[in-house]
Amino acid sequence: MVNAIAIMGGRVVTTDGVAEGSVLVRDGRIAAIGDFHPPADILRIEAHGALIAPGLVDVGVFAIDPPAFAAGGITRAMLMPDRAQPIDTVALVQHAAAAGKPKIWVHPLAAATRGLAGTELAEIGLMREGGACGVATGRQWIADSGVMHRLLSYAGALGLRTVVHAEDSGLAADAVMTDGETATRLGLAAAPAETEALAVARDLLLVEATGAPLHFRQVTTARALDLIRDAKKKRLPVSCGITPAHLFLADSAVTGFRTFARLSPPLRDENDHQACLVAIADGTIDVICSGHDPQGPEAKRLPFADAEPGMAGAETLLTLGMTLVRDGLISFERLFDLLATAPARLFGLPGGALVVGAEADLIVVDPNSPWRIESDKMIAAAGNTPFDGLPVQGRVMRTIKGGVSIL
Amino acid sequence: MSTSPPRPNDGREVHPFPHRHLTGIFGLQPHEIAFLLDEAEQWVALNRGTAKHDDRLAGLTLINAFFENSTRTLLSFEIAGKRLGADVVNMAVAQSSVKKGETLIDTAITLNAMRADMIVIRHDASGAVQLIADKVDCPVLNAGDGRHEHPTQALLDALTIRRRKGRIDGLIVAICGDVLHSRVARSNILALTALGAEVRVVGPPTLLPGAIERMGVTRFTDFDAGLDGADVVMMLRLQRERMTGGFVPSPREYHALYGLTYDRLAKAAPDALVMHPGPMNRGVEIASNVADDLDRSAITEQVEMGVAVRMACLDILTRSRRGIAGW
Numbered sequence: 073m074v075n076a077i078a079i080m081g082g083r084v085v086t087t088d089g090v091a092e093g094s095v096l097v098r099d100g101r102i103a104a105i106g107d108f109h110p111p112a113d114i115l116r117i118e119a120h121g122a123l124i125a126p127g128l129v130d131v132g133v134f135a136i137d138p139p140a141f142a143a144g145g146i147t148r149a150m151l152m153p154d155r156a157q158p159i160d161t162v163a164l165v166q167h168a169a170a171a172g173k174p175k176i177w178v179h180p181l182a183a184a185t186r187g188l189a190g191t192e193l194a195e196i197g198l199m200r201e202g203g204a205c206g207v208a209t210g211r212q213w214i215a216d217s218g219v220m221h222r223l224l225s226y227a228g229a230l231g232l233r234t235v236v237h238a239e240d241s242g243l244a245a246d247a248v249m250t251d252g253e254t255a256t257r258l259g260l261a262a263a264p265a266e267t268e269a270l271a272v273a274r275d276l277l278l279v280e281a282t283g284a285p286l287h288f289r290q291v292t293t294a295r296a297l298d299l300i301r302d303a304k305k306k307r308l309p310v311s312c313g314i315t316p317a318h319l320f321l322a323d324s325a326v327t328g329f330r331t332f333a334r335l336s337p338p339l340r341d342e343n344d345h346q347a348c349l350v351a352i353a354d355g356t357i358d359v360i361c362s363g364h365d366p367q368g369p370e371a372k373r374l375p376f377a378d379a380e381p382g383m384a385g386a387e388t389l390l391t392l393g394m395t396l397v398r399d400g401l402i403s404f405e406r407l408f409d410l411l412a413t414a415p416a417r418l419f420g421l422p423g424g425a426l427v428v429g430a431e432a433d434l435i436v437v438d439p440n441s442p443w444r445i446e447s448d449k450m451i452a453a454a455g456n457t458p459f460d461g462l463p464v465q466g467r468v469m470r471t472i473k474g475g476v477s478i479l
Numbered sequence: 480m481s482t483s484p485p486r487p488n489d490g491r492e493v494h495p496f497p498h499r500h501l502t503g504i505f506g507l508q509p510h511e512i513a514f515l516l517d518e519a520e521q522w523v524a525l526n527r528g529t530a531k532h533d534d535r536l537a538g539l540t541l542i543n544a545f546f547e548n549s550t551r552t553l554l555s556f557e558i559a560g561k562r563l564g565a566d567v568v569n570m571a572v573a574q575s576s577v578k579k580g581e582t583l584i585d586t587a588i589t590l591n592a593m594r595a596d597m598i599v600i601r602h603d604a605s606g607a608v609q610l611i612a613d614k615v616d617c618p619v620l621n622a623g624d625g626r627h628e629h630p631t632q633a634l635l636d637a638l639t640i641r642r643r644k645g646r647i648d649g650l651i652v653a654i655c656g657d658v659l660h661s662r663v664a665r666s667n668i669l670a671l672t673a674l675g676a677e678v679r680v681v682g683p684p685t686l687l688p689g690a691i692e693r694m695g696v697t698r699f700t701d702f703d704a705g706l707d708g709a710d711v712v713m714m715l716r717l718q719r720e721r722m723t724g725g726f727v728p729s730p731r732e733y734h735a736l737y738g739l740t741y742d743r744l745a746k747a748a749p750d751a752l753v754m755h756p757g758p759m760n761r762g763v764e765i766a767s768n769v770a771d772d773l774d775r776s777a778i779t780e781q782v783e784m785g786v787a788v789r790m791a792c793l794d795i796l797t798r799s800r801r802g803i804a805g806w
Contacts, residue, residue: 259624
C-alpha cells in the first residue's frame with residue numbers, strides 16, 4: 073500500500089467555495105482535489121457527502137492539548153506565551169514548538185516583553201529565528217504606551233504581527249465582569265465595557281504611527297469593533313478575533329455565579345453580543361479562535377472572583393462556528409476562512425486552505441450530526457465549558473495532519 | 480401591623496417552606512418574605528419576656544462558620560440558636576489558615592460529615608455561600624457574602640420598618656452611602672421593592688453600581704434630592720479603607736456631602752425613620768446625635784429585631800428536618 077489516502081464523495085471547502093468532490097493525499101501533501109479516479113491499493117475513505125475542509129488554525133491557545141485539538145479539527149495551534157515560565161527565550165520557543173509534534177503543530181507566540189512584565193522588550197528577533205510566528209502581550213495589556221510603541225516598531229520591522237489583549241488595565245482593575253445588571257445583582261466587581269475600546273483606540277493610534285501589524289486576540293464590544301471597522305477602512309494593518317463564547321453568550325450567563333462563564337475579557341451585555349454577530353457577518357472580525365484554556369476544578373470550584381478565567385474551547389470551536397452558517401449569517405466558505413485560512417495568512421503559517429501541493433492538514437466534518445456538549449465528557453485537559461448541556465450539530469469525523477489521520 | 484399577603488397554606492393544604500437554604504432575598508416571593516416577618520414577631524415577644532427560651536431546636540447542631548470577621552452578626556446568630564435550644568458551635572475561620580480556595584469546599588464537606596443541622600456562613604467573596612450550600616445536606620443561611628447578599632439583615636430591616644411604620648407598601652426608602660460595596664443594600668433593595676416600597680439609592684457616583692436602576696430603584700447623587708420626602712433613611716457604613724484616594728476624596732468631604740445630620744434629615748419626611756446596619760462610622764456617614772436620637776433612630780431596634788428574625792429563619796428552615804409539615 074502506498075502512502076496515500078483518498079477521501080471520496082464529499083463536499084470540498086476551498087477558498088473558491090464548496091463543491092462536491094474528493095481529495096487525494098499523497099506523501100503528506102494534497103495531490104488532487106475534485107473529480108478523480110483514486111489509484112488502486114490506497115486507503116479509501118468514503119465521506120458520504122460530509123464536508124472536507126482545511127484543518128483549523130487556532131490563534132492564541134493557552135494549553136497544548138493534542139487530544140482536544142484533534143477532536144475539534146485543529147491541526148495548528150498558536151500558543152500564547154503565558155506559561156508557568158513565560159515563553160520569552162528562544163529555547164522556550166523551540167521547546168514549545170516541539171511539544172505537539174507529530175500530531176499537532178504548535179506555533180508559539182513569543183512573549184513581547186521579558187517575563188510578560190510589560191516593561192522591557194524580550195529577545196523578539198532571536199525568538200523569531202527559533203520559530204515564533206508572532207509576538208504577544210499575553211493575558212495582560214501593556215499599560216506603558218512608550219513600551220507599546222517601541223514593541224510595535226521593533227516587531228513590525230521584523231515582520232512579526234503583535235497579538236494584544238485589549239483591556240485598559242487601569243479601568244479594568246480588579247473587575248471580574250462587565251458592568252451591568254448581572255454584575256450589580258451578584259455584587260461582583262465590574263468594569264465598564266469601554267475598557268476594551270480604550271485599549272483598542274490607543275493601540276490603533278500606535279499602529280497608525282508605526283505601520284506595524286497588530287492583532288486584537290479577542291474583541292467583544294460594539295465600540296471597539298466600530299474603531300476597528302474604521303481602521304480597516306483606512307487600510308491600517310489590523311486584524312481581530314473572537315471566541316464562540318463571546319459570539320453566543322452575554323453576561324447573564326454568569327447568573328448563579330457560574331465560574332465556567334468567567335472569561336477574560338468578561339462576557340458582555342446583549343447589545344455588544346449582537347454587535348459581535350454583525351461584525352462577523354460584515355467582515356470586521358477576521359478570526360474565530362477557541363481561546364482554549366482548560367482549567368481544572370481546583371481553579372473553577374471557587375467563589376467567582378477567586379476562580380481562574382478561561383474555558384475549554386478546542387472541541388467546540390467548529391460546531392459552535394457552524395451555528396453561524398445555519399443561522400444564515402455566513403457561508404461555510406467564510407466560516408473556514410475565519411477558522412483556518414485567515415489565521416494562517418495573518419501569521420504566515422502553512423496550511424489553512426485546501427490547495428494542491430500544500431501540506432495535507434484537513435478534516436472531514438458531518439455538518440448534520442447532532443450531539444450535546446457535556447463538560448464531564450470532554451476530551452480536553454479539563455471540561456470547563458459555559459456551553460455545558462447545549463445541543464449542537466456538526467461533528468468532526470476525521471482529522472488528518474500532514475497526511476496522517478490523528479482522529 | 481399590616482396584614483401579610485395570602486400564603487399558599489392559608490387554606491387547608493399544608494405546604495413545606497419551598498426553600499432549602501436562605502442564600503439571599505433573590506428568589507423569595509413577597510408572601511414568603513412577609514411570612515418570615517410574621518414568624519419573627521412571636522420571637523420578638525419571647526425575647527422581651529423573662530424566660531427567653533424555647534426548646535424546639537433541642538438536639539440540633541448549628542454551626543456558625545464565619546470566614547470574615549464579624550461581632551454583631553455572629554453574636555446574633557449565636558443567641559438565636561441558643562434561645563431555640565440548639566447546640567451552637569462557632570468557627571472563627573477568619574483567624575485560621577482556611578480562608579479560600581478548594582479548602583472552602585473541603586470545609587463544607589467537613590461540616591457536612593460532622594452532621595451539622597444548619598450552617599450559617601459569612602464570607603468575603605460574593606457567591607461563596609452558594610458554593611457551600613450546593614455541597615451540604617442541611618440548610619445554609621447566608622450571613623453575608625462579599626457584596627452580594629445579606630438576607631437576614633434585610634429581613635430585620637423590613638421588620639423594623641414594618642413595626643415602626645405599620646406598613647412597608649408605599650413607603651419611600653432612601654438607601655444612602657456606599658451602595659457599591661454593600662450586600663446590605665442589595666438584599667434590602669430586593670426585599671423592600673418586593674414588599675411594595677419605593678426605593679432610592681443615594682450616594683456619590685463612584686459608590687453606586689453602574690446598573691443599579693435595573694434593580695427597580697431610582698438613583699440619586701445629590702443627597703438632599705434623594706432624601707426629599709423619604710419615610711425611611713437607611714445609612715450604610717462607608718469602608719474607611721476605600722476612602723482616601725479611592726472612591727471618595729476624604730472622610731471630611733464625604734461627611735460634608737453625604738453625612739446624615741439633623742439639617743439633612745430635615746429634607747426627609749417629618750417623621751422619617753433613621754436606620755443603620757452598623758457598625759457605624761460616627762461623624763462620617765452619620766452624626767452621633769442623629770444616631771443616638773431614640774425618637775428618630777431605629778438602630779438599636781434593628782439589632783433587637785436581628786435576633787428575632789434569625790430565630791424565625793432557623794426555625795422555619797429546620798422544620799422539615801424536624802418532621803414538621805407546612806410553614
